Amino acid sequence: MSRLILSRRTLIRAGAAGAGSLLLSGCDKLFENPTFRGTLESAEDLHQAAQRALGRDALAREFAASDMSPAFRANGSREVADPAYRRHFAQGFAEWSLRVDGLVDKPLTLPFTALKAFPQRTQITRHDCVEGWSAIGQWTGPRLGPILDLAGLRPQARYIVFHCADLYHGRPYYESIDLIDAFHPQTILAWGMNGKPLEEAHGAPLRLRVEKQLGYKHAKFVTRVEAVATLGGIHGGKGGYWEDNGAYAWYAGI
Amino acid sequence: MSESVVAGTFPRGGELLKRHRLSTRIWHWVNAVTLFVMLLSGLMIFNAHPRLYWGEYGANPDTPWLKIGSARTGPGESGYLQLGGARIETTGVLGIWTDQDGNLQRRAFPYWATIPSRYSLAGARIWHLAFAWVLALGLLFYLLWSLVTRHLQRDIHITRAEWRPTHIWHDIKEHARLRFPTGAAALKYNVLQKIAYAGVLFVLLPLMILTGLAMSPGTDAWLPAASELFGGRQSARSVHFICAFLLVLFFLVHIAMVVLAGPFNEVRSMITGRYRLPPERSAPKETGQ
Numbered sequence: 001m002s003r004l005i006l007s008r009r010t011l012i013r014a015g016a017a018g019a020g021s022l023l024l025s026g027c028d029k030l031f032e033n034p035t036f037r038g039t040l041e042s043a044e045d046l047h048q049a050a051q052r053a054l055g056r057d058a059l060a061r062e063f064a065a066s067d068m069s070p071a072f073r074a075n076g077s078r079e080v081a082d083p084a085y086r087r088h089f090a091q092g093f094a095e096w097s098l099r100v101d102g103l104v105d106k107p108l109t110l111p112f113t114a115l116k117a118f119p120q121r122t123q124i125t126r127h128d129c130v131e132g133w134s135a136i137g138q139w140t141g142p143r144l145g146p147i148l149d150l151a152g153l154r155p156q157a158r159y160i161v162f163h164c165a166d167l168y169h170g171r172p173y174y175e176s177i178d179l180i181d182a183f184h185p186q187t188i189l190a191w192g193m194n195g196k197p198l199e200e201a202h203g204a205p206l207r208l209r210v211e212k213q214l215g216y217k218h219a220k221f222v223t224r225v226e227a228v229a230t231l232g233g234i235h236g237g238k239g240g241y242w243e244d245n246g247a248y249a250w251y252a253g254i
Numbered sequence: 255m256s257e258s259v260v261a262g263t264f265p266r267g268g269e270l271l272k273r274h275r276l277s278t279r280i281w282h283w284v285n286a287v288t289l290f291v292m293l294l295s296g297l298m299i300f301n302a303h304p305r306l307y308w309g310e311y312g313a314n315p316d317t318p319w320l321k322i323g324s325a326r327t328g329p330g331e332s333g334y335l336q337l338g339g340a341r342i343e344t345t346g347v348l349g350i351w352t353d354q355d356g357n358l359q360r361r362a363f364p365y366w367a368t369i370p371s372r373y374s375l376a377g378a379r380i381w382h383l384a385f386a387w388v389l390a391l392g393l394l395f396y397l398l399w400s401l402v403t404r405h406l407q408r409d410i411h412i413t414r415a416e417w418r419p420t421h422i423w424h425d426i427k428e429h430a431r432l433r434f435p436t437g438a439a440a441l442k443y444n445v446l447q448k449i450a451y452a453g454v455l456f457v458l459l460p461l462m463i464l465t466g467l468a469m470s471p472g473t474d475a476w477l478p479a480a481s482e483l484f485g486g487r488q489s490a491r492s493v494h495f496i497c498a499f500l501l502v503l504f505f506l507v508h509i510a511m512v513v514l515a516g517p518f519n520e521v522r523s524m525i526t527g528r529y530r531l532p533p534e535r536s537a538p539k540e541t542g543q
Contacts, residue, residue, distance in 0.1 A: 055473070253471060
């Protein structure tokens with residue numbers, strides 16, 4: 001009798017485990033199918049269209065100084081090995097400059113003095129990582145829009161690419177956004193964080209803040225801003241490090 | 255096969271009657287698949303940062319109210335679930351477990367509880383955020399259609415008489431004795447069923463969707479009320495997790511009830527819509543079972 005119960009229990013357990021693992025491996029198999037996966041991935045376009053329709057010009061929430069995280073977690077590259085970067089770092093970025101080029105009428109080379117002559121914005125915003133954590137910090141820097149206006153975008157320009165000084169797992173980090181986000185009033189190239197110059201771990205000397213998207217879009221150690229017509233042909237062609245190397249969404253508003 | 259209720263006649267035990275509308279049946283099975291995918295891909299997303307916080311912010315330097323992790327304990331290593339100050343050992347299931355290839359993994363939820371089964375935050379997000387549309391639009395259309403067909407008003411609406419504590423207590427006692435309604439009474443939802451279904455339709459699923467939206471930085475800009483309602487983004491993330499847990503509880507009770515009430519008849523009624531009315535308890539022996 002006890003043997004019978006035992007074997008029945010074992011049978012039920014094995015059956016449930018078998019059905020469960022069949023379901024799960026079925027999901028994994030299904031995900032390998034390009035048509036199925038492509039259908040799921042196309043939801044990204046729906047997210048972008050929905051968020052643009054409902055809140056294209058909406059401002060990300062800004063917080064009070066008392067709302068800030070006591071300690072702001074640094075993520076991704078925390079230091080940069082590049083010799084040129086190390087030299088600039090040692091000089092306190094006194095000789096450093098930002099390059100603005102690509103599909104522009106007037107390529108720019110902007111040292112810090114020039115960047116600080118643009119209209120500055122200080123905002124206390126929440127940084128949302130794709131992993132799920134959040135931290136609130138204060139960011140200061142010139143708005144990206146007026147910089148692009150000075151360079152003069154050509155009509156073919158559709159995206160703004162941010163090239164970075166760091167290698168992440170041996171590959172150059174980069175990111176890109178479209179012109180709607182590039183000209184959003186809260187999109188800034190931050191040189192200051194929490195009232196001080198950016199620390200290396202947070203992307204010194206300059207990082208992108210694109211407040212309505214997830215953390216991986218906020219490129220750190222930005223050295224060059226390039227206007228392009230298409231993202232194909234730049235590194236892996238999907239518009240960013242994590243988009244190329246991890247199948248993360250290019251539109252990271254969700 | 256007997257026909258469904260003819261005007262003026264009273265349905266009797268043993269009759270095969272139409273019970274669930276097509277809209278209810280379609281929504282039920284679409285949701286079964288959707289919630290399965292949402293839950294398991296959600297557990298994988300949780301694995302990327304297996305901590306929950308209250309408030310607007312929350313990251314590694316901050317104190318979580320829930321955490322799943324692993325730690326060295328003497329010679330070995332053990333997995334744990336930490337709730338406030340209490341730690342529950344979960345070695346082998348949560349925090350530290352052996353994967354399908356026999357390798358030790360230090361992630362929160364094990365491979366047999368996640369989609370994809372191998373660690374992939376990007377993959378899980380693709381599943382989760384695509385099926386989120388099915389869940390949200392499915393719920394919206396089902397609720398609107400159920401207003402039109404008067405399913406909500408007729409079958410789910412809890413009447414004043416049903417809210418009486420004595421009535422609810424009576425139903426709890428009947429359920430505890432596993433005495434389910436028979437005859438014509440089995441055609442209607444009892445008050446515990448109504449509370450469970452209304453709770454899922456009007457509380458848990460809308461909360462899942464709202465807290466999900468609250469976590470999106472893009473949505474937060476045009477709908478800040480979503481996260482403010484819960485006291486911040488990390489609180490919304492916590493509520494998202496708690497509601498998912500409550501949906502799992504609902505699922506377990508739901509499955510237990512289907513098994514106890516007669517799985518063949520119950521599953522048939524949710525596929526074909528037809529349901530054999532359990533015979534009245536007072537019915538003569540020869541027609542009873």
